Amino acid sequence: MVVYAGQGDPRRSIELLWRGPVTEPRPGPKPGLSVDAIVDAGIAVADEQGMAFSMRAVGERLGRTAMALYTYVPGKNELVDLMYDRTMAELPTSYALEDGWRPAVTQWASDMWECYCRHPWVLQVSQARPVLGPHEFAVTEALAAILMSTGLPGRELRGIVGAINYFVRGAAQTIAEARAAGGATGEADEEWWYARSAVLLEIEPDLAKKFPMLHVLENDREPIDPSLPYLENDALENFRNGLRVLLDGIEGAVAKP
Amino acid sequence: MVVYAGQGDPRRSIELLWRGPVTEPRPGPKPGLSVDAIVDAGIAVADEQGMAFSMRAVGERLGRTAMALYTYVPGKNELVDLMYDRTMAELPTSYALEDGWRPAVTQWASDMWECYCRHPWVLQVSQARPVLGPHEFAVTEALAAILMSTGLPGRELRGIVGAINYFVRGAAQTIAEARAAGGATGEADEEWWYARSAVLLEIEPDLAKKFPMLHVLENDREPIDPSLPYLENDALENFRNGLRVLLDGIEGAVAKP
DNA sequence: ACTGATTCTTTATGCCGTAAAGTATCGACC
DNA sequence: GGTCGATACTTTACGGCATAAAGAATCAGT
Numbered sequence: 001m002v003v004y005a006g007q008g009d010p011r012r013s014i015e016l017l018w019r020g021p022v023t024e025p026r027p028g029p030k031p032g033l034s035v036d037a038i039v040d041a042g043i044a045v046a047d048e049q050g051m052a053f054s055m056r057a058v059g060e061r062l063g064r065t066a067m068a069l070y071t072y073v074p075g076k077n078e079l080v081d082l083m084y085d086r087t088m089a090e091l092p093t094s095y096a097l098e099d100g101w102r103p104a105v106t107q108w109a110s111d112m113w114e115c116y117c118r119h120p121w122v123l124q125v126s127q128a129r130p131v132l133g134p135h136e137f138a139v140t141e142a143l144a145a146i147l148m149s150t151g152l153p154g155r156e157l158r159g160i161v162g163a164i165n166y167f168v169r170g171a172a173q174t175i176a177e178a179r180a181a182g183g184a185t186g187e188a189d190e191e192w193w194y195a196r197s198a199v200l201l202e203i204e205p206d207l208a209k210k211f212p213m214l215h216v217l218e219n220d221r222e223p224i225d226p227s228l229p230y231l232e233n234d235a236l237e238n239f240r241n242g243l244r245v246l247l248d249g250i251e252g253a254v255a256k257p
Numbered sequence: 258m259v260v261y262a263g264q265g266d267p268r269r270s271i272e273l274l275w276r277g278p279v280t281e282p283r284p285g286p287k288p289g290l291s292v293d294a295i296v297d298a299g300i301a302v303a304d305e306q307g308m309a310f311s312m313r314a315v316g317e318r319l320g321r322t323a324m325a326l327y328t329y330v331p332g333k334n335e336l337v338d339l340m341y342d343r344t345m346a347e348l349p350t351s352y353a354l355e356d357g358w359r360p361a362v363t364q365w366a367s368d369m370w371e372c373y374c375r376h377p378w379v380l381q382v383s384q385a386r387p388v389l390g391p392h393e394f395a396v397t398e399a400l401a402a403i404l405m406s407t408g409l410p411g412r413e414l415r416g417i418v419g420a421i422n423y424f425v426r427g428a429a430q431t432i433a434e435a436r437a438a439g440g441a442t443g444e445a446d447e448e449w450w451y452a453r454s455a456v457l458l459e460i461e462p463d464l465a466k467k468f469p470m471l472h473v474l475e476n477d478r479e480p481i482d483p484s485l486p487y488l489e490n491d492a493l494e495n496f497r498n499g500l501r502v503l504l505d506g507i508e509g510a511v512a513k514p
Numbered sequence: 515a516c517t518g519a520t521t522c523t524t525t526a527t528g529c530c531g532t533a534a535a536g537t538a539t540c541g542a543c544c
Numbered sequence: 545g546g547t548c549g550a551t552a553c554t555t556t557a558c559g560g561c562a563t564a565a566a567g568a569a570t571c572a573g574t
Contacts, residue, residue, distance in 0.1 A: 010452045010453050010456050011456050014453065014456050014457055014460055015460060018457075018460050018461055019460070126430070127427065127430050127431055128430060128431050128432070128433070129449060132453055132457060134461075137464075137467075137468050137471065138468070140468075140471060141468040141469075141470055141471050144468075144470035144471050144473075144474050145470045148470050148473065148474075153477055154473050154474045154475075154476070154477025155477045155478060155479060155494075155498075156498060157474055158474055158475075158491075158494075158495050158498070159494065159495040159496070159497070159498025159499035159501075159502065160498070160499060160502055161474065162427070162428065162431070162495045162499050163424055163427075163428075163499035163500075163502060163503060165427065166423050166424050166426070166427020166428060166499075167420055167423050167424060167427070169423070169427055170384070170419070170420075170422065170423020170424070170426055170427060171419065171423060173383070173384050173385060173423075174384055174385050174419070175385070176385075192386060195267045196267050196271065196389055199267050199268050199271050200271055200275075200389060203268075203271055203272060203275050203276070204275055204391075207394075210394075211394050211395070211397075211398040212398075213398050213401035213402045213405050214394065214397060214398050214401050216401075216405065216411050217401050217405075217411045217414055217415055217418065218411075218415075219411070220410055220411025220412045221412060222412060234415075237412075237415075237416065238415050238416040238419045239416070240416070241412075241413060241415070241416025241417070242416035242417065242419050242420035242423075243420075244416075244506075245416065245417055245420060245503070245506040245507055245509075245510055246420060246502070246503060246506050247506070248505070248506040248509040248510065249501075249502040249503050249504070249505040249506030249507075249509065250502055250506075251509075252502075252505040252506065252508075252509060253502055253505065
């Protein structure tokens with residue numbers, strides 16, 4: 001499932017995101033649930049089952065039917081938006097700049113990466129139509145604040161903010177989704193790769209000759225840290241190297257006139 | 258829907274991807290369809306409806322029922338894999354290096370970006386468990402070949418290849434999915450933004466004060482090219498700027514020891 | 515005690531992917 | 545030339561999904 005932000009009534013969605021529910025005393029039975037409780041349950045379920053979680057599952061976790069949720073939340077899309085923004089609230093809203101922008105950006109990226117790894121389903125929320133919630137704003141504001149300290153103009157920084165965001169999301173996806181997929185099918189990542197590469201080599205024995213550069217790329221390796229799973233190790237190394245290159249590029253832009 | 262590569266029998270999937278069906282004369286009625294025809298139809302439908310296309314829709318386009326497809330393809334996941342790899346076949350498999358690696362990478366990125374924009378659903382195929390088809394390999398081989406010419410070692414290039422990939426995917430998503438969402442709901446992107454930002458400013462009037470850096474970031478703009486839709490213009494500028502920074506970073510790595 | 519708003523459940527609708535079973539069509543062999 | 549078994553495709557059916565619609569239970573204000 002791909003989730004596009006708030007396809008329903010924009011006012012209702014944005015009010016939910018920014019104000020939360022205003023609860024005055026009203027006639028009728030006391031609410032047994034709350035938007036917050038539902039969002040929390042939704043996150044818990046999505047952490048376990050991925051973005052394909054069902055309204056039934058969320059309801060069940062709260063001891064209700066799926067339909068009970070619709071009293072508090074207009075639909076699944078809006079719930080996902082709320083879950084997304086709540087997740088962003090886990091992240092710091094500002095970073096120390098004493099040692100300069102570079103370690104601050106690095107820290108921002110690491111925090112983000114870890115958050116994505118805790119909640120892989122977040123990576124499935126469309127970037128195209130942002131959720132526009134307060135915490136998403138805050139997270140981006142934090143990055144923007146760091147980068148502003150470079151003195152680069154805003155129109156240049158937009159592309160850079162994008163690049164950092166894309167990079168972290170992409171890097172997190174390679175590992176976070178792999179973990180999620182492993183969890184869903186019960187097939188660990190290592191096994192998945194093992195099964196596939198064996199068949200691939202059997203069917204296409206001269207793979208290395210057909211794609212020589214890829215072969216070099218894949219096989220130029222340092223000794224592997226055995227404390228980490230193979231793929232995770234790989235992903236972390238690529239994350240660090242890629243981020244370093246990206247930051248070098250920013251440094252170049254800062255140094256230039 | 259998120260699609261993880263080939264959850265079924267790995268051998269069957271990989272054979273379909275690499276060999277195509279081996280058709281010897283057999284008893285029974287002549288096949289009226291083919292894997293190729295189904296993949297083409299699938300791509301056409303997905304281009305229109307996004308990743309949430311249905312097997313029924315693909316079948317209908319071919320004048321068959323959904324179940325007829327299962328004669329040729331084990332399931333929807335495998336079909337998506339085939340569609341993905343076929344889409345990658347649209348891209349060049351090598352790039353001229355006469356002017357150096359930088360214009361070549363730029364061209365690769367542009368081709369990729371355009372391909373993603375033609376087929377936005379491709380961005381929903383998980384990167385974590387690659388499809389492992391011949392054309393996906395070829396596309397990555399093309400990028401690896403360009404970057405090898407920098408002389409950088411493979412273990413450094415892995416992170417760089419990743420970073421470029423993530424960047425292009427991310428940048429393409431901001432615009433491609435926006436278009437797709439607009440198409441699906443019939444609500445153009447401009448209108449979507451207009452409706453949302455109006456409500457947002459109404460509910461949170463001092464947004465600019467709460468997120469001052471974002472405000473600067475968003476409002477430091479050159480005069481806008483009126484021949485392009487606003488968002489598209491923005492996305493293209495960010496793509497160019499971001500890619501430039503990334504390539505500068507690679508240049509730095511090349512220049513170093 | 516009654517009214518009307520509110521919470522939550524029940525039921526039902528229309529999608530989805532696909533399993534299972536049935537029908538029609540063909541090649542190969544007797 | 546008739547039969548057998550494999551193949552292509554359709555029909556039907558199942559369980560799952562989001563959610564619309566209607567009903568039951570609960571409470572505040574009159």
